[in-house]
Amino acid sequence: MANLVKTEDETMLADAARGFLDKSAPVKAFRDLRDAGQTHDAKMWKEMADMGWAGVLVPESAGGSDMGHAAAGVLAHEMGKTLVVSPFLSTAVIAASALRNVSDARAEAALASIASGDVTYALAVDETAKFNPEGTSMVATREGNGFRLSGKKTFVVDGGLADRLLVLAKTDDGLTLFDIPANRDGITRNAQNMIDARDSARIDFENVEATGDDVLGQVDSAMSILKPALEAGQAALAAEMAGLSAGAFGMTIAYLKERKQFGTVIGNFQALQHRAAHLWCEIEVTASAILNAGRMLDDDPDNATMAVSLAKARATSTAQLAVQEGVQMHGGIGMTDAYDIGFYMKRARVGAEWLGDYGYHAGQVAKHRGF
Amino acid sequence: MQSNQELEGFRAELRDWLEANCPAEMRGGEPSEASVCWGGKNFQFESDAQRVWMERAAAKGYTVPTWPVEYGGAGLTRTQEKIFKEEMDRIEARNPLQSFGIWMLGPALLHFGSHEQKLHYLPPIARGEIRWCQGYSEPGAGSDLASVQTRGEDKGDHWLVNGQKIWTSYADKADWIFALVRTDREAPKHKGISFLLIDMEDAGVETRPIKLISGASVFCETFFTDVKVPKHQIVGEENRGWDVAKYLLTHEREMISGGGQGLSGGRALGAVLNESMEDGREMDTTLRAAAMRCEVDALSIGLTLERYKDQAEAGSGAGDASAMLKYMGTELNKQRHELLMSAGGSDALEWDGPLGNRPADWLRTKANSIEGGTSEVMLSIVSRRVLGLGA
Ligand SMILES: Cc1cc2nc3c(=O)[nH]c(=O)nc-3n(C[C@H](O)[C@H](O)[C@H](O)COP(=O)(O)OP(=O)(O)OC[C@H]3O[C@@H](n4cnc5c(N)ncnc54)[C@H](O)[C@@H]3O)c2cc1C
Ligand SMILES: Cc1cc2nc3c(=O)[nH]c(=O)nc-3n(C[C@H](O)[C@H](O)[C@H](O)COP(=O)(O)OP(=O)(O)OC[C@H]3O[C@@H](n4cnc5c(N)ncnc54)[C@H](O)[C@@H]3O)c2cc1C
Numbered sequence: 001m002a003n004l005v006k007t008e009d010e011t012m013l014a015d016a017a018r019g020f021l022d023k024s025a026p027v028k029a030f031r032d033l034r035d036a037g038q039t040h041d042a043k044m045w046k047e048m049a050d051m052g053w054a055g056v057l058v059p060e061s062a063g064g065s066d067m068g069h070a071a072a073g074v075l076a077h078e079m080g081k082t083l084v085v086s087p088f089l090s091t092a093v094i095a096a097s098a099l100r101n102v103s104d105a106r107a108e109a110a111l112a113s114i115a116s117g118d119v120t121y122a123l124a125v126d127e128t129a130k131f132n133p134e135g136t137s138m139v140a141t142r143e144g145n146g147f148r149l150s151g152k153k154t155f156v157v158d159g160g161l162a163d164r165l166l167v168l169a170k171t172d173d174g175l176t177l178f179d180i181p182a183n184r185d186g187i188t189r190n191a192q193n194m195i196d197a198r199d200s201a202r203i204d205f206e207n208v209e210a211t212g213d214d215v216l217g218q219v220d221s222a223m224s225i226l227k228p229a230l231e232a233g234q235a236a237l238a239a240e241m242a243g244l245s246a247g248a249f250g251m252t253i254a255y256l257k258e259r260k261q262f263g264t265v266i267g268n269f270q271a272l273q274h275r276a277a278h279l280w281c282e283i284e285v286t287a288s289a290i291l292n293a294g295r296m297l298d299d300d301p302d303n304a305t306m307a308v309s310l311a312k313a314r315a316t317s318t319a320q321l322a323v324q325e326g327v328q329m330h331g332g333i334g335m336t337d338a339y340d341i342g343f344y345m346k347r348a349r350v351g352a353e354w355l356g357d358y359g360y361h362a363g364q365v366a367k368h369r370g371f
Numbered sequence: 372m373q374s375n376q377e378l379e380g381f382r383a384e385l386r387d388w389l390e391a392n393c394p395a396e397m398r399g400g401e402p403s404e405a406s407v408c409w410g411g412k413n414f415q416f417e418s419d420a421q422r423v424w425m426e427r428a429a430a431k432g433y434t435v436p437t438w439p440v441e442y443g444g445a446g447l448t449r450t451q452e453k454i455f456k457e458e459m460d461r462i463e464a465r466n467p468l469q470s471f472g473i474w475m476l477g478p479a480l481l482h483f484g485s486h487e488q489k490l491h492y493l494p495p496i497a498r499g500e501i502r503w504c505q506g507y508s509e510p511g512a513g514s515d516l517a518s519v520q521t522r523g524e525d526k527g528d529h530w531l532v533n534g535q536k537i538w539t540s541y542a543d544k545a546d547w548i549f550a551l552v553r554t555d556r557e558a559p560k561h562k563g564i565s566f567l568l569i570d571m572e573d574a575g576v577e578t579r580p581i582k583l584i585s586g587a588s589v590f591c592e593t594f595f596t597d598v599k600v601p602k603h604q605i606v607g608e609e610n611r612g613w614d615v616a617k618y619l620l621t622h623e624r625e626m627i628s629g630g631g632q633g634l635s636g637g638r639a640l641g642a643v644l645n646e647s648m649e650d651g652r653e654m655d656t657t658l659r660a661a662a663m664r665c666e667v668d669a670l671s672i673g674l675t676l677e678r679y680k681d682q683a684e685a686g687s688g689a690g691d692a693s694a695m696l697k698y699m700g701t702e703l704n705k706q707r708h709e710l711l712m713s714a715g716g717s718d719a720l721e722w723d724g725p726l727g728n729r730p731a732d733w734l735r736t737k738a739n740s741i742e743g744g745t746s747e748v749m750l751s752i753v754s755r756r757v758l759g760l761g762a
Contacts, residue, residue, distance in 0.1 A: 004678035274750040280757060280758060281698055285672055288678045291674075310667060314668075365666055365670070370642045371659075
């Protein structure tokens with residue numbers, strides 16, 4: 001079993017990330033972005049790329065920093081703490097992991113464009129209100145050497161602004177993953193007005209042309225590429241949600257030490273102390289599952305499925321608890337838009353659904369444990 | 372650090388040794404309170420296999436794998452210990468020996484004891500020859516443990532001990548007791564306690580078993596009447612016993628959190644639940660959902676125990692966080708046994724019925740969140756010492 005203590009490098013990476021984000025991306029930055037009606041900060045993404053974050057999973061040969069999944073989790077965790085808006089998960093984690101599993105010159109070039117921060121990606125998998133990649137019904141019909149894609153995708157996170165889309169569709173004998181530019185003829189993107197004020201889109205595909213070159217990996221066997229990409233995304237999302245939990249928890253503890261009622265700080269009331277302590281315990285337990293998922297993806301990626309699902313399941317339930325307890329312990333002020341804790345609640349709700357909800361991942365764990 | 376090659380060599384050797392030495396009867400099956408090997412002068416082995424397994428493991432130091440060799444252990448490093456656990460789990464080997472000596476007194480002696488004390492007390496624990504019990508709680512000192520009143524009068528070369536302990540698990544079966552005794556009545560309550568080691572065969576020590584809701588009587592009232600305890604039977608300094616007591620508690624808590632049989636066996640709850648439905652039933656959706664949640668939590672708490680052990684090697688023990696481990700582990704174990712009862716349905720309602728003594732095990736787990744400090748006390752420790760809340 002892997003060592004579950006953060007390495008010195010990981011601690012340094014976390015500190016460096018925190019230093020940068022506290023300056024460039026505190027929660028206030030997210031609030032400003034939301035108030036301006038924007039869902040992407042291109043300048044900041046470029047800065048992140050310059051620090052090697054966009055290339056965290058890109059090989060050095062393609063200009064990446066190739067730090068691995070545990071490191072990606074460290075970055076996601078820090079971003080989660082202050083609700084940083086960036087295409088990190090969609091592009092640097094999910095798309096990069098998919099492309100990395102394809103060995104051709106085109107994939108190599110695509111990886112380089114991710115690492116440099118020039119190109120962003122979104123993953124178009126969901127078609128119904130719940131994550132179910134195996135149940136994909138969008139079709140890619142053979143036409144000459146290529147395909148025609150028709151159907152609808154929903155909850156395409158970062159899909160409103162992404163330069164390229166990874167699209168999952170049904171082909172004759174299975175599922176196939178396509179990598180196409182988001183502005184190709186026949187694609188209509190409708191931005192969703194999301195509760196967490198992030199970019200997400202419903203996307204219609206009407207007879208969209210895809211060449212054989214647009215296929216990632218082999219026709220009819222999308223999962224050999226998509227599965228590792230999904231697992232990388234789920235693990236990093238879990239880390240982001242753990243960061244989010246830590247952020248909401250930190251705010252709440254600070255408030256308990258500051259707010260006075262009945263002539264004393266409310267942190268002196270045992271009813272609240274025990275709720276806060278319970279929450280801390282849950283956060284600690286979840287941290288182990290997340291560290292373990294990162295280690296498994298780095299050390300033994302073919303057998304990481306259960307570890308990843310464990311992390312996503314735990315991260316989901318913990319984040320939901322953290323934000324609910326957070327708002328409750330803030331009293332009335334926690335219900336106001338002017339106060340940040342509500343942002344955490346909305347982000348946690350979106351994270352809970354993305355890439356598989358609690359039930360999906362707990363089911364995966366059960367399956368691996370033989371029931 | 373050992374090379375991977377050395378570690379794999381260790382694993383291969385260990386695997387062979389386990390194959391050759393762990394009797395078939397000591398493998399597999401859901402461990403239960405009744406099948407624990409406790410050791411001690413008066414221990415009744417459940418079978419020859421149980422005795423042989425304990426003796427063989429002890430000869431290799433495998434009853435206390437991480438203790439130094441000179442004190443009866445195998446001196447394993449943390450990495451070797453992980454391999455040891457993996458290989459034990461692989462063949463579902465039962466624990467060859469469990470005891471309060473191993474879980475509690477041993478770590479405290481390793482930390483606070485003199486070299487002579489370690490040499491004298493540790494090897495018999497490792498060999499399963501001496502069984503210890505814990506004399507902390509009193510009728511008036513439960514959660515508020517530091518208000519113990521059992522007192523020790525200084526008589527020059529010994530203390531004269533008088534008082535009563537309660538809830539002393541296995542006091543009637545133990546050979547020795549480690550006890551918190553007030554040796555200074557004037558000092559503030561935390562500063563007048565000494566940590567004494569007392570032979571249960573001494574004149575003036577008496578135990579009275581108390582029956583539990585599970586029907587078993589694992590704990591006792593323990594009375595001390597003019598018991599003479601030689602001065603060298605103190606661990607740590609006089610009146611500084613609270614430090615030893617607290618240190619020991621962090622180990623006790625870590626043990627209870629994982630020793631909750633739910634976590635140690637490595638078997639999936641869902642699989643165990645399915646087995647208890649031999650009449651062809653299947654888990655209904657409610658039970659299944661609860662089992663899934665339980666499994667997710669059990670695996671994650673298991674990883675957390677490992678993470679804290681990894682950290683301990685890097686220099687920081689679980690410390691106050693042992694309260695978290697204890698709270699999470701025991702609350703989970705209680706839930707797990709609720710589900711086992713639910714899966715068993717009416718078959719689980721009989722003492723020694725079709726599902727064995729499942730109801731007794733279920734009832735026993737209710738104490739997990741009480742013994743070693745209650746869940747509420749654990750939460751208070753976390754909120755005060757970790758979160759810095761409250762006065
Ligand atoms: C949507 C909304 C509508 C409202 N409408 C009205 C209205 O129309 N008129 C009106 O007058 N007010 C209204 N309120 C105010 C509401 O009644 C207060 O928010 C509520 O009483 C809590 O007070 P507080 O916000 O100051 O929180 P605080 O009292 O500061 O409480 C913060 C946290 O501490 C806890 N806490 C406080 N004291 C203790 C204690 N002794 N022991 C344990 N825990 C404690 C609380 O339970 C809470 O979790 C409204 C609030 C909201 C959110
Ligand atoms: C099966 C079993 C085996 C045991 N074995 C041993 C043993 O071998 N040796 C030994 O010394 N002891 C043993 N104990 C005793 C155990 O450590 C005590 O029962 C425990 O510390 C609680 O003390 P108490 O029973 O006096 O409960 P109390 O302290 O009276 O607590 C009663 C209730 O009040 C709550 N409470 C108390 N104080 C607070 C507070 N400040 N804030 C909030 N809630 C509070 C508690 O959480 C509990 O729910 C054993 C107990 C059991 C059940």
